Amino acid sequence: GENVEQHPSTLSVQEGDSAVIKCTYSDSASNYFPWYKQELGKGPQLIIDIRSNVGEKKDQRIAVTLNKTAKHFSLHITETQPEDSAVYFCAASTGTGGFKTIFGAGTRLFVKA
Amino acid sequence: EAQVTQNPRYLITVTGKKLTVTCSQNMNHEYMSWYRQDPGLGLRQIYYSMNVEVTDKGDVPEGYKVSRKEKRNFPLILESPSPNQTSLYFCASSQTSENEQFFGPGTRLTVL
Numbered sequence: 001g002e003n004v005e006q007h008p009s010t011l012s013v014q015e016g017d018s019a020v021i022k023c024t025y026s027d028s029a030s031n032y033f034p035w036y037k038q039e040l041g042k043g044p045q046l047i048i049d050i051r052s053n054v055g056e057k058k059d060q061r062i063a064v065t066l067n068k069t070a071k072h073f074s075l076h077i078t079e080t081q082p083e084d085s086a087v088y089f090c091a092a093s094t095g096t097g098g099f100k101t102i103f104g105a106g107t108r109l110f111v112k113a
Numbered sequence: 114e115a116q117v118t119q120n121p122r123y124l125i126t127v128t129g130k131k132l133t134v135t136c137s138q139n140m141n142h143e144y145m146s147w148y149r150q151d152p153g154l155g156l157r158q159i160y161y162s163m164n165v166e167v168t169d170k171g172d173v174p175e176g177y178k179v180s181r182k183e184k185r186n187f188p189l190i191l192e193s194p195s196p197n198q199t200s201l202y203f204c205a206s207s208q209t210s211e212n213e214q215f216f217g218p219g220t221r222l223t224v225l
Binding site for chain 2: 001004006009031032034042043044045046049051089094095098099100102104105106
């Protein structure tokens with residue numbers, strides 16, 4: 001079946017450094033790629049998303065890039081802060097004719113002060 | 114306040130005893146989904162709905178049922194729960210298939 005691979009599963013960085021999380025998807029019909037942050041005991045919350053007709057999007061310290069040819073998208077967090085510590089999930093959605101959403105397995109990010 | 118609510122938040126039950134987890138959203142969203150979250154596997158989509166009376170299978174639908182009789186509600190039904198359905202369940206809603214999904218707080222289910 002279709003899947004989304006996410007790497008790394010754990011990432012530890014020093015406060016102020018950058019963090020990069022990478023995802024690869026298999027369904028070429030995927031056209032929406034959100035990133036969610038999940039804090040302990042809560043449901044996931046959207047932090048940034050990108051659509052298939054866009055290659056890059058930035059929102060303050062967070063950016064996402066998409067390479068549709070390679071079926072690859074990445075999350076970049078700059079100037080990391082301790083409050084960025086959480087689990088991050090990428091996802092790929094196929095909206096045409098349905099609403100299938102496949103999530104990556106998650107990346108646990110630790111930001112050390 | 115715009116939100117997705119789920120009930121119950123915690124449930125311990127026994128094999129074979131039918132149960133329903135309710136989900137309700139107050140944002141007038143068309144799309145709703147159920148996910149289960151297991152360690153190392155991320156979130157896996159169980160069922161989704163694109164509108165009232167329109168539902169379809171996600172990646173892991175076996176052992177689950179859903180219904181969408183009203184726009185705001187999307188209950189998840191386990192007719193005969195088994196221990197492998199022990200998991201953390203999330204309901205989510207969104208306006209379209211290419212918009213943010215808003216997640217509920219989760220329901221932790223244990224089947225003994």
